[in-house]
Amino acid sequence: DTEVTQTPKHLVMGMTNKKSLKCEQHMGHRAMYWYKQKAKKPPELMFVYSYEKLSINESVPSRFSPECPNSSLLNLHLHALQPEDSALYLCASSQDWGQGGPQAFFGQGTRLTVV
């Protein structure tokens, strides 16, 4: 199984809603990532979890709250988002650094629209 699975594929939410994005991998990868990608731009790193601990937070607003319940799961909790947060949210996972670097595998993403 070399897949990273993200749900839902599409999400429309209001600015007062609370929702969660989910990501799952069963490759035994110890690093998991959240990226945000706006149209015609490269993915921008938001968070990195390493061995289930938050290791990198790229100064993301607190309305985005990551959670790593176990080594296979990564969630992104959303609350009080703004329309400008509408984007493609990508989850990725990667092997240990001993392999030469984070050869990250990506999920198909969640297309989020905030109305």
Place this chain on the structure above:
Amino acid sequence: EDKVVQSPLSLVVHEGDTVTLNCSYEVTNFRSLLWYKQEKKAPTFLFMLTSSGIEKKSGRLSSILDKKELFSILNITATQTGDSAIYLCAVPPNFGNEKLTFGTGTRLTIIP
């Protein structure tokens, strides 16, 4: 601050042409350079390069790294419409830091 720049930003060619995409970088403690292809949604992994001068090849795609001049190129020969995508490169920083940031990307369009 680590920097990854790709060129050109956009490229339009005819089917059958050969293209060369560039990625230059400035990072401390280089370990590897990664190439990804992104079509509609998820970036898919193409190559990881760690050693200078050793070409990696997969079908019509190949890539090589120059650690002295700090760049990599991705070549695609006999292009097909299915090669239309955004090609991203990324250079992870130092050991133990999983931060993986991407270059600006090259949008490649293949015209039939």
